[in-house]
């Protein structure tokens with residue numbers, strides 16, 4: 001029966017012009033193999049079928065593309081019908097106006113509105129001072145404690161964004177927001193099963209509660225012009241050429257929170273892990289940060305110039321992102337039948353621009369399994385075509401510099417205040433997401 005089912009499924013997808021590959025089981029496709037074997041599944045398929053092959057993953061017929069030139073073409077050609085292809089649960093919960101759900105001119109003005117929040121002037125006068133204030137307080141009482149750095153960095157990513165967005169500080173509203181947000185995140189990563197008790201249903205409920213809270217905040221802002229946070233800026237007509245509606249503002253805020261949450265927290269956690277395992281790198285990083293602190297008063301915040309001078313820190317962040325592969329790739333979907341790389345990809349198929357293997361390619365990154373931030377001091381690496389740690393093309397991460405500023409400030413206060421050792425015994429998973437299933441525990445003591 002198994003053989004018959006596998007054969008039937010192969011025949012179902014045997015259309016002329018499709019790339020080589022296998023489709024696995026009806027409905028489930030090759031999802032189990034993909035999740036269980038992880039990167040080696042993709043590598044094995046590549047050995048058999050080349051850099052551009054078909055499969056059936058996470059409920060959809062999918063093309064996996066690992067060819068640098070084709071990847072670039074896919075990322076640059078949204079206008080030809082290659083739109084974001086993220087799972088339905090994610091789109092439902094993040095909202096109709098979230099940036100991954102909109103295309104064309106709507107995408108352009110939503111993206112423009114987001115970028116207008118993090119211009120260099122905003123970074124200098126609003127964003128950096130708030131990040132600085134937040135990190136000082138977040139890292140204030142870790143001395144002589146065992147800390148689960150995974151929890152702490154997650155809390156940091158969310159709370160720091162909430163401060164930027166709506167000036168929210170620790171308190172009942174923030175706590176409520178946090179609980180709902182965690183449910184929302186879980187919902188986006190689940191199957192879209194709309195039954196009571198499922199993560200999807202809970203995520204959807206959490207979205208409703210978050211939307212209510214944000215609506216209340218918008219109303220409050222209308223009656224006060226005092227606040228100078230991202231929410232107020234999004235509401236100011238004169239700053240946005242295209243005035244966003246309330247619904248667009250709400251989805252924009254959920255997008256900012258969501259996109260910066262796991263990326264920033266996991267990169268920060270893994271940086272702590274790699275710095276612990278590579279004392280010579282930590283030594284170099286500390287040198288950079290102690291030099292910045294010299295000649296400053298204890299309470300002086302980091303300036304934009306100092307942030308820009310953190311060359312080694314930036315290198316540590318890129319190297320962490322590369323070696324840990326925080327993002328495995330990005331998803332697109334075809335909006336009509338289209339020809340790519342000489343094959344005909346049917347409408348509605350997913351395209352998985354799988355970037356993970358680039359990170360370990362010894363021709364691009366010599367001795368790729370070594371944590372070597374010095375390689376990034378060659379600035380040209382960041383502008384190479386194959387540099388896709390923050391995506392590429394029309395949807396390249398607009399929060400890149402904001403994310404780097406958050407992680408850099410976190411590292412600044414962490415390495416200048418503390419030393420740490422791992423408690424040990426914690427497991428780290430690298431695929432499909434980087435996470436420590438039971439947390440990553442460190443024993444922290446004062447550096448001075």
Ligand code: HEM
Pocket residue numbers: 084099100111114255256257259260261263264267321326327330331388389390391392394395396397398399400402403404
């Ligand atoms: C280390 C931190 C970060 C990493 C590694 C990262 C990575 C990425 C990647 C790979 C993409 C491309 C997705 C695609 O093409 O489908 C992306 C897009 C995006 N990122 Fe980030 N990101 C980070 C931080 C942030 C932060 C802090 C924000 C907050 C503003 C943010 C907001 C976004 C948004 C809104 C998009 C979608 C852009 C669009 O569709 O036009 N990211 N990010």
